[in-house]
Amino acid sequence: MRCFVSGCAGFIGSHLVDRLLSLGHEVAGFDNLSTGRTQFMAEALRNPRFRFAEGDLLETDATARAMADCEFVFHLAANADVRFGTEHPTRDLQQNTIATVHVLEAMRETRAKRIAFASTGSIYGEAQVFPTPENHPLPRQTSLYGASKLGAEGFIEAYCEGFGMQGYIFRFVSILGERYTHGHVFDFVGQLQEHPEFLRVLGDGKQRKSYLYVQDCLDGILAAVENSRAKVTVLNLGTDQYCEVNQSIEWITEEMNVRPELIYAGGERGWIGDNPFIFLDCSAARALGWRPKASIKEGVARTVRYLREHPELFGAREGGFLRAGGSA
Amino acid sequence: MRCFVSGCAGFIGSHLVDRLLSLGHEVAGFDNLSTGRTQFMAEALRNPRFRFAEGDLLETDATARAMADCEFVFHLAANADVRFGTEHPTRDLQQNTIATVHVLEAMRETRAKRIAFASTGSIYGEAQVFPTPENHPLPRQTSLYGASKLGAEGFIEAYCEGFGMQGYIFRFVSILGERYTHGHVFDFVGQLQEHPEFLRVLGDGKQRKSYLYVQDCLDGILAAVENSRAKVTVLNLGTDQYCEVNQSIEWITEEMNVRPELIYAGGERGWIGDNPFIFLDCSAARALGWRPKASIKEGVARTVRYLREHPELFGAREGGFLRAGGSA
Numbered sequence: 001m002r003c004f005v006s007g008c009a010g011f012i013g014s015h016l017v018d019r020l021l022s023l024g025h026e027v028a029g030f031d032n033l034s035t036g037r038t039q040f041m042a043e044a045l046r047n048p049r050f051r052f053a054e055g056d057l058l059e060t061d062a063t064a065r066a067m068a069d070c071e072f073v074f075h076l077a078a079n080a081d082v083r084f085g086t087e088h089p090t091r092d093l094q095q096n097t098i099a100t101v102h103v104l105e106a107m108r109e110t111r112a113k114r115i116a117f118a119s120t121g122s123i124y125g126e127a128q129v130f131p132t133p134e135n136h137p138l139p140r141q142t143s144l145y146g147a148s149k150l151g152a153e154g155f156i157e158a159y160c161e162g163f164g165m166q167g168y169i170f171r172f173v174s175i176l177g178e179r180y181t182h183g184h185v186f187d188f189v190g191q192l193q194e195h196p197e198f199l200r201v202l203g204d205g206k207q208r209k210s211y212l213y214v215q216d217c218l219d220g221i222l223a224a225v226e227n228s229r230a231k232v233t234v235l236n237l238g239t240d241q242y243c244e245v246n247q248s249i250e251w252i253t254e255e256m257n258v259r260p261e262l263i264y265a266g267g268e269r270g271w272i273g274d275n276p277f278i279f280l281d282c283s284a285a286r287a288l289g290w291r292p293k294a295s296i297k298e299g300v301a302r303t304v305r306y307l308r309e310h311p312e313l314f315g316a317r318e319g320g321f322l323r324a325g326g327s328a
Numbered sequence: 329m330r331c332f333v334s335g336c337a338g339f340i341g342s343h344l345v346d347r348l349l350s351l352g353h354e355v356a357g358f359d360n361l362s363t364g365r366t367q368f369m370a371e372a373l374r375n376p377r378f379r380f381a382e383g384d385l386l387e388t389d390a391t392a393r394a395m396a397d398c399e400f401v402f403h404l405a406a407n408a409d410v411r412f413g414t415e416h417p418t419r420d421l422q423q424n425t426i427a428t429v430h431v432l433e434a435m436r437e438t439r440a441k442r443i444a445f446a447s448t449g450s451i452y453g454e455a456q457v458f459p460t461p462e463n464h465p466l467p468r469q470t471s472l473y474g475a476s477k478l479g480a481e482g483f484i485e486a487y488c489e490g491f492g493m494q495g496y497i498f499r500f501v502s503i504l505g506e507r508y509t510h511g512h513v514f515d516f517v518g519q520l521q522e523h524p525e526f527l528r529v530l531g532d533g534k535q536r537k538s539y540l541y542v543q544d545c546l547d548g549i550l551a552a553v554e555n556s557r558a559k560v561t562v563l564n565l566g567t568d569q570y571c572e573v574n575q576s577i578e579w580i581t582e583e584m585n586v587r588p589e590l591i592y593a594g595g596e597r598g599w600i601g602d603n604p605f606i607f608l609d610c611s612a613a614r615a616l617g618w619r620p621k622a623s624i625k626e627g628v629a630r631t632v633r634y635l636r637e638h639p640e641l642f643g644a645r646e647g648g649f650l651r652a653g654g655s656a
Contacts, residue, residue, distance in 0.1 A: 086490040089436070093429050097479055101421050108417070125485075135465035140560055141482040142489045151425055151479025154469040157453075161470045162414040162600050232468055272490050 002026040004070035004112065006057060006103060007077030008044075009036025011179045012118065012214060016074055017044045019218050025049070030066045031077065032056040037313075040179050057099035064106040072225070073115040075103045078149075080182060082122060083271050085144035096148035097155070104159045116168040116221055119153050121210075121236065121280050122146035123171060131281035134171070134234050143273030153234075160232050167231070168224050173238035173280055176299040177214030178306040181313050184209070184245065185300060188252050189307045190314045196258040202270030205246040205262065208277045210238045213294035213302065223290040236280035239292050245270075251297050255304040330354040332398035332440065334385060334431060335405030336372075337364025339507045340446065340542060344402055345372045347546050353377070358394045359405065360384040368507050385427035392434040400553070401443040403431045406477075408510060410450060411599050413472035424476035425483070432487045444496040444549055447481050449538075449564065449608050450474035451499060459609035462499070462562050471601035481562075488560050495559070496552050498545075501566035501608055504627040505542030506634040509641050512537070512573065513628060516580050517635045518642045524586040530598030533574040533590065536605045538566045541622035541630065551618040564608035567620050573598075579625050583632040 003020050007013035008029025013036070020027050021044060029041065029052045044050040055062035057077055067073065079095035100117065107115060123146045124132050125139040141147040153169050160167045180186055191199055212220075220237040246262075253260060268276045294302070307313065331348050335341035336357025341364070348355050349372060357369065357380045372378040383390035385405055395401065407423035428445070435443065451474045452460050453467040469475040481497050488495045508514055519527055540548075548565040574590075581588060596604045622630070635641065 085486070089433065089487075089490075090429060093426065093483070097425060098421065101418060105417065137463035138466055140562075141485040144483065144486045144490065147479070147482030147486040150482045151475070154475030154478045155421070155472065157469040158413070158472045158475040158601070159417075162417075162472065234468075273486070 001072055002028065002070045004028045004030065004067045004073045006030045006073070006075045007036060008052065009033055009038060009041050010076060011181060012175055012217065013076040014040035014044070014179060015177070015214050016076065016218055016221070017041065017050065019222070021047050021049055027051075028053070028066055028070055030055055030057070030063065035080070035181070037181070057102050058094065060102050060105060063102055064109045067106045067110045067112060070110065070112050071114065073103060073107055073112050075100060075115055076118045078118060079145070082143055082145040082273070086272060089144060092144040092148035096145070097151040100152035101155050104155060107165065108163060113164065114166045115156060116225060117152065117156055117170065119149045119169050119171045120146065121171050121173050121238065121278050122275065123150040123153065126275055127277070130277065131279045132236070133281040134236055134284060142275065157232050167233070168221070168228070169232065169234045170221060170224070171234070171236045171280065172217065173210040173212050173278055175214050175217050176211045176303045178302065180214070180303050180306070185248065185252065185303050186307065188249065189256070189304055192253070192256055192258050192260060193311065193314065196256070197260055198263055199249065199260040200263045200265070201245065201249070202265045203245070203267050203274065204264055205244065205249065207245045207268070207270060207274065208242045208279065209245060209248070210242040210279050211296045211299050212238050212292060213299035216292035216294055220285050220290045220292070223288050224285065227288045235285045236282045237285055238280040238282050239296055240282065241296050242277070242279040243296050248300055251300045252304055255301050256308070329400055330356065330398045332356045332358065332395045332401045334358045334401070334403045335364060336380065337361055337366060337369050338404060339509060340503055340545060341404040342368035342372070342507060343505070343542050344404065344546055344549070345369065345378065347550070349375050349377055356381070356394055356398055358383055358385070358391065363408070363509070365509075385430050386422065388430050388433060391430055392437045395434045395438045395440060398438065398440050399442065401431060401435055401440050403428060403443055404446045406446060407473070410471055410473040410601070414600060417472060420472040420476035424473070425479040428480035429483050432483060435493065436491060441492065442494045443484060444553060445480065445484055445498065447477045447497050447499045448474065449499050449501050449566065449606050450603065451478040451481065454603055455605070458605065459607045460564070461609040462564055462612060470603065485560050495561070496549070496556070497560065497562045498549060498552070499562070499564045499608065500545065501538040501540050501606055503542050503545050504539045504631045506630065508542070508631050508634070513576065513580065513631050514635065516577065517584070517632055520581070520584055520586050520588060521639065521642070524584070525588055526591055527577065527588040528591045528593070529573065529577070530593045531573070531595050531602065532592055533572065533577065535573045535596070535598060535602065536570045536607065537573060537576070538570040538607050539624045539627050540566050540620060541627035544620035544622055548613050548618045548620070551616050552613065555616045563613045564610045565613055566608040566610050567624055568610065569624050570605070570607040571624050576628055579628045580632055583629050584636070
């Protein structure tokens, strides 16, 4: 199968490319390299079944050109910065909602009919039901990120209805693992490498979050694509666990063998739109035969090990350590 | 109070302008006149408390200029064409989702803090619960129109959370009354004026729809704005009734005194994304003291009478009679 992967140089996207290539597929990767990194595609770029096009989804012609002859579209490119949404309010609209419609339009042009989309548990806002099922009551959006992804989901569903496409929408918890370059664990490791004696934590550290290891995430995506024949499949992907931010700090400091003083900013939420509790009901994905293999603790530990082996990833970090401490 | 009304030359918007002026408010109207009509503002334009700016919400500077010094924003401008969404797939994105974010950005620039938004029962897609409550399980979008409005709702909620705004989101059934210029009743009247001997009906005529008279709709909007102090208020607005399309045909033909042959296109749905049953639970709006006064039959009758007195409204109708027969 010939696959198109947007965001192919990103964290999840680059792992997906490697996986698809290892399964024997041909992959057309597309990335504007705004946050993606060429080094994550190092192995793929040596594979003759991979072709890479540097481009932006907001350029419709370039997108359709790169997508030519692809049967399946994995749309992973996004602005994944949940926390700083209000500092650049139209970025989520542009890079998540509008970019997704551009992908759908390119699919109409190139006659690609199947799409898998990386959505987010953030669309549940502050959920009222735990673990949160896919058919949760219509939630109130608390972040521009969540709003932009919910809008993108809606357009994908409407294109499936209107143009005979087939859609797979995955609502992720936070994904961890090798090549992870933003968010809470990344920021904590960065801080502790710079100043092992203290750690600044947004909120009160009691926010409860759920994480999924990136290879388990890919297993879930591929299980759904192989096993669900519905016009639109909407699936939560997470572990059956959650942990407090404080718990993840213990795992990180243990792995790094440091004993920092913890400096809490205070408050239930780390930032405006932060969700104090994320825990998704993943029984629908499990019913398709999927099961995550790594625990949250293992996911955190592998991430910390990877980050310690790759100090160069911290150089270009947006905002620096003073802004660090929490992300979805 | 100084109010901004986008879509001030449209069906609902022009009535809202008249109402706000009659209540003593100052009104800054904004409309690109793409479907709005200057004749609907005839009375308002003679009022010194009304100022009109012709402009498009996609032009951000013009929007902010027109909004200057307004405290309350009524955002009614939209692409309201549910049925032909798939013929111009990016129109809903542009005119509904992106335009709404532009309104929100103009509010940030001008420091307006309160917004009322005309959303739609179409965001429930094919609802699973009747009457459909505001907290219906997260629905699957079946139209680009619904998707674009759901996205807009999400951004309004996120701006309220992130920027301290207050939002009122109204999910309408189809609104009827004077100045109504699109949709099913409009198309039926147009057809019957041209050829009273037959009427083409999309679907099987058994689609069950709910309608609300435009003045009742305005009562609902104003009751919520006056009585709800929540950060975000989401309200269905409709009648406690529904009718079959066939029933509305009886009322229309009775009012027009014609006996056409009915030619059904067949099928449960009038078009892709048509919703065979719309019936909203409006108890939350009623709890704020609102109650619609006109029955669906009265709303239909008043609409037919108005349209017969205004044959000029049919001249510019998009698509002509062959495309007539159903709209939300």
